[in-house]
Amino acid sequence: QVQLVESGGGLVQPGGSLRLSCAGSGSILSINDMGWYRQAPGKERELVATITAGGITNYADSVKGRFTISRDSAKVTVYLQVNSLKPEDTAVYYCNAHVLGASSTGLRWNIYWGQGTQVTVSS
Numbered sequence: 001q002v003q004l005v006e007s008g009g010g011l012v013q014p015g016g017s018l019r020l021s022c023a024g025s026g027s028i029l030s031i032n033d034m035g036w037y038r039q040a041p042g043k044e045r046e047l048v049a050t051i052t053a054g055g056i057t058n059y060a061d062s063v064k065g066r067f068t069i070s071r072d073s074a075k076v077t078v079y080l081q082v083n084s085l086k087p088e089d090t091a092v093y094y095c096n097a098h099v100l101g102a103s104s105t106g107l108r109w110n111i112y113w114g115q116g117t118q119v120t121v122s123s
Helices: none
Strands: 002-007 010-012 018-026 028-039 046-051 057-059 067-072 077-082 091-103 106-113 117-121
Antiparallel strands (some): 002 018, 067 077, 091 106
């Protein structure tokens, strides 16, 4: 089985910073794209940032220049450095990954999600 576990969320004042981490474990043979999404109360889940296996990044316009996504393929981990936080960044942040895993039925590519980590920006 494949698991993604996020950490690093918390309560921070406007203008503050956090570093979110998402670590993968289990029967992982290869990982393609990894990404971060967020969901605010009453809103749909939205893309924050993605990173390919080759390191090409993509960001939502609302976070460009403030957030930075990176990955450590050896550790099967993706990070999100979030700076200059605003109250509107408050949300549950989820990571996902496109993973080639092994199961009883063979090798398969699947998209996995973490359980989420809460980020609250408030004074």
